[in-house]
Amino acid sequence: xxxxxxxxxxxxxxxxxxxxxxxxxxxxxxxxxxxxxxxxxxxxxxxxxxxxxxxxxxxxxxxxxxxxxxxxxxxxxxxxxxxxxxxxxxxxxxxxxxxxxxxxxxxxxxxxxxxxxxxxxxxxxxxxxxxxxxxxxxxxxxxxxxxxxxxxxxxxxxxxxxxxxxxxxxxxxxxxxxxxxxxxxxxxxxxxxxxxxxxxxxxxxxxxxxxxxxxxxxxxxxxxxxxxxxxxxxxxxxxxxxxxxxxxxxxxxxxxxxxxxxxxxxxxxxxxxxxxxxxxxxxxxxxxxxxxxxxxxxxxx
Amino acid sequence: xxxxxxxxxxxxxxxxxxxxxxxxxxxxxxxxxxxxxxxxxxxxxxxxxxxxxxxxxxxxxxxxxxxxxxxxxxxxxxxxxxxxxxxxxxxxxxxxxxxxxxxxxxxxxxxxxxxxxxxxxxxxxxxxxxxxxxxxxxxxxxxxxxxxxxxxxxxxxxxxxxxxxxxxxxxxxxxxxxxxxxxxxxxxxxxxxxxxxxxxxxxxxxxxxxxxxxxxxxxxxxxxxxxxxxxxxxxxxxxxxxxxxxxxxxxxxxxxxxxxxxxxxxxxxxxxxxxxxxxxxxxxxxxxxxxxxxxxxxxxxxxxxxxxxxxxx
Numbered sequence: 001x002x003x004x005x006x007x008x009x010x011x012x013x014x015x016x017x018x019x020x021x022x023x024x025x026x027x028x029x030x031x032x033x034x035x036x037x038x039x040x041x042x043x044x045x046x047x048x049x050x051x052x053x054x055x056x057x058x059x060x061x062x063x064x065x066x067x068x069x070x071x072x073x074x075x076x077x078x079x080x081x082x083x084x085x086x087x088x089x090x091x092x093x094x095x096x097x098x099x100x101x102x103x104x105x106x107x108x109x110x111x112x113x114x115x116x117x118x119x120x121x122x123x124x125x126x127x128x129x130x131x132x133x134x135x136x137x138x139x140x141x142x143x144x145x146x147x148x149x150x151x152x153x154x155x156x157x158x159x160x161x162x163x164x165x166x167x168x169x170x171x172x173x174x175x176x177x178x179x180x181x182x183x184x185x186x187x188x189x190x191x192x193x194x195x196x197x198x199x200x201x202x203x204x205x206x207x208x209x210x211x212x213x214x215x216x217x218x219x220x221x222x223x224x225x226x227x228x229x230x231x232x233x234x235x236x237x238x239x240x241x242x243x244x245x246x247x248x249x250x251x252x253x254x255x256x257x258x259x260x261x262x263x264x265x266x267x268x269x270x271x272x273x274x275x276x277x278x279x280x281x282x283x284x285x286x287x288x289x290x291x292x293x294x295x296x297x298x299x300x301x
Numbered sequence: 302x303x304x305x306x307x308x309x310x311x312x313x314x315x316x317x318x319x320x321x322x323x324x325x326x327x328x329x330x331x332x333x334x335x336x337x338x339x340x341x342x343x344x345x346x347x348x349x350x351x352x353x354x355x356x357x358x359x360x361x362x363x364x365x366x367x368x369x370x371x372x373x374x375x376x377x378x379x380x381x382x383x384x385x386x387x388x389x390x391x392x393x394x395x396x397x398x399x400x401x402x403x404x405x406x407x408x409x410x411x412x413x414x415x416x417x418x419x420x421x422x423x424x425x426x427x428x429x430x431x432x433x434x435x436x437x438x439x440x441x442x443x444x445x446x447x448x449x450x451x452x453x454x455x456x457x458x459x460x461x462x463x464x465x466x467x468x469x470x471x472x473x474x475x476x477x478x479x480x481x482x483x484x485x486x487x488x489x490x491x492x493x494x495x496x497x498x499x500x501x502x503x504x505x506x507x508x509x510x511x512x513x514x515x516x517x518x519x520x521x522x523x524x525x526x527x528x529x530x531x532x533x534x535x536x537x538x539x540x541x542x543x544x545x546x547x548x549x550x551x552x553x554x555x556x557x558x559x560x561x562x563x564x565x566x567x568x569x570x571x572x573x574x575x576x577x578x579x580x581x582x583x584x585x586x587x588x589x590x591x592x593x594x595x596x597x598x599x600x601x602x603x604x605x606x607x608x609x610x611x612x613x614x
Contacts (some may be wrong), residue, residue, distance in 0.1 A: 057418035062450040097347065101418050102354035266359075272460070 008230045009255035010030040010170060010190060010217035011058055011110075013071070014039075014052075015141025019219070020227040021067040024274055027231040027295050031270055033259060034060060035074035035109040035138050038081060040222050043263050049077075053098040056200040060205045061103065071272060072259065074108035074138050077098045077242070082122035083114070090131075100133065105262040109170065112149045115142065136166045139189075141176065143195070150176045153208040154183045168215065171196055174205060174274050181213055186258045190219040191229035191299050199233040199299040203240050211246035215254045303400070308375050309431050310396045311366025313389045316364045322386055328356035329390045333397035346398055350413050350421050372395050378462025378491035379430060380534050388456075391424035392417075392431070399432050399447065407437045407587035420449075423456035424589040438609040439467050441546075446476045467490030474501050474546035477526065481508065487522040488595035497528045502535065509538050521598040531561045543570065553598045559585025 005072045008024070011032045024032075029114070034056055043049060055271060056073040064071035074219055079093045097209045099107060107130040112119050131135045137157065142149035157167055164184035171190045172180060180187040189205070190196045196219070197205075206214060219227035238244065317326045317612065324405075332349050335341070362384040362468065364372070372381050381389075395413075397408055410432070414425055426445050426531035429438045442464060445457025458464055458476050473496065480487040487493065512519050527535050542554035555578065556569050564586055571582045584594060 054416070054418070058422065059450065061419050062452065097351070097416050100348075100355075101351050102420055103418070168558065263355075 004231065005030045005252060006176035006217050006230045006233050006234065007218075007229075007252045009168075009215055009259060010035060010188065010219045011227065012037055012219070012221035014203035016220060016227060018063075018067075019066065021069060024227050025067045025069055025230050027228065029069060029227075031070040031072065031256075031265075032064070033072045033074060033255070035106070035140075036076050036078065036118075037109055037140075038078045038247070039220070042081060042084070043087070046087065046094060048264055049091045049262060050094060053095075057098065057101050057103060057115070057197065060224060063070060072103050072105045072264060073191040073268065074106035075101075075104050076108045076110040076126055076138075077122050079113035079119045079142070082119045085118050085121075088118065088122050089090060090139060092122065093171045093180050095126075095131065099129065099135070100266055103264055105259040106130075106136040106138045108168075108169070109135070111140040112142045115145065115149055115152065120156075124154075124156060124160065125223055127162055130166075131161055136168065136259055137162055139167065139169045140169045141169060142173075147176050147179070148173075154185060157181070157185075158183070158210055166258070167209055168258055170215075170217070171219070172202070173197060177205065177209065179250075180198055181209065185213075186254065187213050187216040188217055190217055191233050192219055192223075192225050193300045199229065199236050202233050206237060206246060206250060207240075211242075211250040213254070213260065216250045217255075226299050228245045228279065228295055229299050230297055232297060235295050236298065243292050252296050257295075303433060305376065305431060306396045306400050306433075307412045310393055312368070312375065313396075316362060316366045317386060317389055318366050319365070319368070320358070320363060320386065322358050325357040325386060325390050329353070329393045333393055336397040337401040339400075339401075341401070341408045345402055346394075347413040350417070350424070353390045353394065353493060354387060354420065354475050356509050357390035359486065360386060360497040361445070363391050366566060376430060376462070377461065378460075380460040380489070380491070383460065384427065385420075385423075386439045387420060388424040388427055390593075392423065392428045396431060403433060406432065406434075410438070413439070414444075419450060419452060419468050422453045425459065426453065426457035429457075435463065437469050438463075441500045442468060442489040446472055446479060449483065449523060451483060451485060454479070455489075457489050459486060459489035462491045463564050464490065464614075465496050470500075474504060477501055478508065480506050481505070481520050481523050484598050484600060486596075487520075487525055488592045488599055490592075495523065497526055499529060502528060506538055507533055511542070513533075516545065519550060520600065521549045522595050524553045524557035525592060525595055527557050527561060529561075533556065535561075536563075548576075548578055549598045549600070551578055553595065554581045555585050556590045556598070559588065559590035 006029045008029050011034055013034050014258050032046055034051060036056060053075055055208040055261040058100045061071045074097060077088060077095060082088045107126050110123055127137060139153045155168060158177040168188050169180045169185050173188050177187055184292060189202055191199050216230050216233050218227055219225060230251050237247045256265060256267060314326060326391055331371050336346060364381055369380060374381050398409055417425060429442055432438060442457060448454050458480060464473060466475055477487060480490060505523050509519055530533060539554045539557055542550050545551060567582050567586045574582055
């Protein structure tokens with residue numbers, strides 16, 4: 001696994017420290033996508049969203065580059081905050097100003113939380129925007145009533161006319177995977193301690209279905225989560241006999257392909273070794289000075 | 302359009318065309334005419350700046366040496382050597398907006414800044430030097446000094462005469478010292494040599510002592526900040542650097558001795574020096590020690606630091 005490279009297509013780096021960036025880079029994470037999400041604390045005005053979206057395309061992009069990681073993002077109004085309808089309207093008004101910027105690879109993460117009417121409105125509006133601008137969509141599936149939420153996400157997306165090739169449904173599990181595969185969308189799995197998926201379950205599910213339409217991500221955020229989920233899961237897959245080609249698909253190739261439809265991912269540049277600025281070395285900030293990150297553990301289920 | 306706006310726009314147009322970026326030329330021609338139209342909202346202007354990324358080359362603009370000379374002749378301090386093609390396209394749009402309506406220009410520019418991503422910020426900061434009524438953009442350039450995004454800091458502070466011409470003393474000195482802090486190339490701060498003063502020298506020497514106390518390396522470009530009649534502290538600091546093991550640092554200190562007129566000491570040093578250090582000493586003795594000469598000892602230009610990087614603090 002020495003020369004492995006990973007694409008973590010769901011990582012909320014705003015909530016993480018430079019230690020995490022160092023460990024991710026050392027473990028081979030070469031690129032990531034940071035989708036806009038709920039910050040734990042509800043926002044009370046549209047300015048907070050403007051500054052948050054700005055940080056995704058500005059400061060956070062720069063911060064990642066210091067560690068040799070290429071940072072893309074997805075812009076969207078999350079399902080929870082869609083329920084604050086007045087604010088949601090204002091957010092959707094300014095959203096187009098960020099959604100078409102350089103390095104924005106999708107509309108996301110959007111979808112349902114409680115499956116309310118307000119969530120429905122925001123979801124449909126954003127799907128329509130994605131369709132009008134030929135964009136990829138990253139869908140967050142709900143924690144509660146997940147299966148119904150996923151089925152509905154797929155149905156509404158189909159109704160609006162989203163190309164299934166440009167639709168990623170995230171946070172899947174054993175119970176939802178077949179619906180997503182049958183619909184022809186990409187099935188993403190969040191390897192997240194104690195909730196969502198554990199890495200051993202991910203190995204098992206890959207053995208069962210193959211990795212042709214699978215995407216593995218960490219969704220690391222402000223909760224108890226693990227930014228090394230993708231490399232750790234890859235190592236477990238290899239150790240347990242999942243073919244290398246399938247591991248490559250699930251932890252690099254499929255994310256690059258699905259989000260690559262945005263035209264914002266330069267695969268040639270990603271193929272080259274990460275360029276870390278010489279100045280970072282001089283400022284004693286080298287990511288190279290640390291020990292290689294340990295990826296031989298398991299993400300607990 | 303004022304003469305300057307027109308001349309700069311023509312230069313950008315020609316340089317993009319010379320680089321074979323026909324699609325970018327056509328798109329920016331078309332978009333510039335939209336941006337110039339009466340009644341364009343600030344939001345639409347900002348949107349145009351953002352959309353440029355879909356039509357412009359991401360790589361370097363790579364103007365010829367001759368084109369760079371023309372640029373510097375058009376506006377002293379402007380050096381587009383390191384511009385990207387995308388920046389050129391975006392600046393064309395800013396120029397078109399500046400020509401269209403002057404009274405509302407600051408509002409439109411500030412709106413674009415408010416919604417800008419990293420690349421847009423770079424282009425917007427680079428454009429400030431061309432705009433009429435520069436006093437209206439001084440606060441914004443001060444904001445550019447406060448950023449920690451290296452790319453944005455350089456776009457605002459380097460290769461443009463806007464800072465040296467318009468920043469007040471506090472902002473100006475913060476720009477210079479912060480360049481040393483974050484490792485941006487101080488030698489590329491246009492007009493530096495004409496504005497370096499004793500107070501900046503004091504701040505630089507304080508920084509030297511702080512870095513030495515912590516056992517950290519000192520940027521070879523720091524010595525640019527010493528000028529005029531040197532005091533004991535300055536000379537001692539330079540001697541420490543000359544006797545150190547890091548060649549780039551010694552070369553920076555040698556250039557500083559030249560700037561301070563210490564030719565006797567340089568001749569002494571020449572008797573035992575060799576290689577790149579000797580060459581630098583000879584340059585310093587013959588008064589080739591302006592800010593551009595520090596480019597040769599600048600880390601950012603790709604020189605490998607020979608000082609071992611410290612272990613984690």
